[in-house]
Amino acid sequence: MITRIKAAFVIGHADGDHRILKDAELVHEDGTVVFVGRDYQGHVDQEIDAGLSIVSPGFIDLNALADIDHALFDSWHGPETRLGLVWSEEYLKDHGPVFRPEEARFRREFALSQLARNGITTLMPIASESYLQWCEDYEDMAETAAAVEAIGLRAYLGPSYRTHVPYTDGERVFLHEDEQQGLDGLSEAVRFAKDYEGRADGRIRTALLPARIETQTEQTLRLTRRAADELGIPVRLHAAQGLYEVETILQRTGLRPIPYLHSLGFLAERTFIPHAWTVPGHRHMPEAFGEGDDVALLAETGTSVIFCPLPAAHYGSLLDNYDSYREKGVRIVMGTDSAPPNMIRGLDLAMGMHKTSTGNRASAQAGDLFRSATLDPAEALGRPDLGRLAPGAQADYFVLDLTGHHIGPHADPIRTLVMNADGRDITRVVVAGRTVVEDREIVTVDTSDYRERAQDFLDHYIASLSISDHAHRTTEELLPSSFPLA
DSSP: OOOEEEEEEEEEEEETTEEEEEEEEEEEETTTEEEESSOOEEEEEEEEOOOSSSEEOOOEEEEESOOOOOOOHHHSOOOGGGGGOOOBBBHHOOOOSOHHHHHHHHHHHHHHHHHHHTTTEEEEEEOOOTTHHHHHOHHHHHHHHHHHHHHEEEEOOOOOOOSSEEEESSOEEEEEEOOHHHHHHHHHHHHHHHHHTTTTTTTTTEEEEOOOOGGGGHHHHHHHHHHOOOOOTEEOOOOOOHHHHHHHHHHHHHHHOHHHHHHOOOOOEEEEEEEEOOOOOTSOOOGGGOOOOEEEEEHHOEEEEEEEEHOOOOTOOSSSOHHHHTTTTOOEEEESSSSSOHHHHHHHHHHHHHHHHHHTTTSSSSEEEHHHHHHHHHTTTTTTTSSSSSSSOOOOOOEEOOOOTTTTSSHHHHHHHHHHHHHGGGEEEEEEEEEEETEEEEEEEEOOOOHHHHHHHHHHHHHHHHHHHHTOOHHHHSSSSSSSSO
């Protein structure tokens, strides 16, 4: 099947970078792009005229929430209730998973459908562990793979694992260690990688995705690095994402998180560190945590930083700053890590945050941010066939409608996309030549009851917090409403 799609703007690729083609067309034969330009002369089986739209390479989201988000109930707490969202010691010793297998399976399906609607064609998932027995497992990730295949997305998958779980006595947070749990989780992750690499006609690839650095022992970190190198797959580890974490790793190792990982040989190409903002020189980083250039260590090792502006804004953190990391040679790639996973909103938020932070209106340019969601993550993954629209690349793209009254008049299409548009303006999403979203609706699976089921999941999630709370407060006490309920 040869498909030609015409639009007012096509974001093509030539000479190593994106190119904006006006009144142009994209042609793909099944899952491969064969032509980007004007006046294709070959045979075409299907014609699509997208009119006043942008045809863009699909977004690559390397910290994609494959879950129903918790920010609505945990991103705004003060000291009185914050620790109520951490497991109590009682709960740590005696609990099971909060959700039945079918509920857990649904939360993946729902989250993946939301990613697709927002033009995310390649993802690397992340999910909460707080409602699990300990962490993700092989079966959970197998269900995720099945959902990825059914919806038609492209993904880098692997179950997370950890050796420590946080818990509280109501005054302080502690880390309960069970290294064997982490070692068993790593073994399951390796088994998953061997079983699933290349599934779904190559759309499913694998990665090692250990949980946050403070929930790992040195042994699991060293073994993760070794396994990833032997398997030839990417690694992602959350690090330098909070002051509690930095203090914990300093006490445990005598080093800050990034220098500690460097000392282990963990930092490398195809290694991704989400957030990475708690480094010397940051305005919120205490001088007592020491001096040094942690960002330079990321640059010299080819390690990529995953920037997630949506949760950064919700939880009060910020890279200091996007441009300075890139100027030092660090590749920054984007993640949504939030629901809804509105990548376009995240790009706009990143621009605004950094202009405000630096006082420089030229910071965080739209073109650079767009590269961070397309070309840069593709290059970090070693995938020259992704993140661009050029002959030989994968036919992964979305169509964004520019006719909405809320968008208003357009100028440069990339700045218009970032500043005026929204994920809800995406009308069509295609992955490997297969239409996944058409007329803003998922067409590969039935999502007609997703909203109601997602609400039931979130209600159950919130109700479960009273059980794990050290004080067993009611939902109303632990999560008071913004205004009195009448």
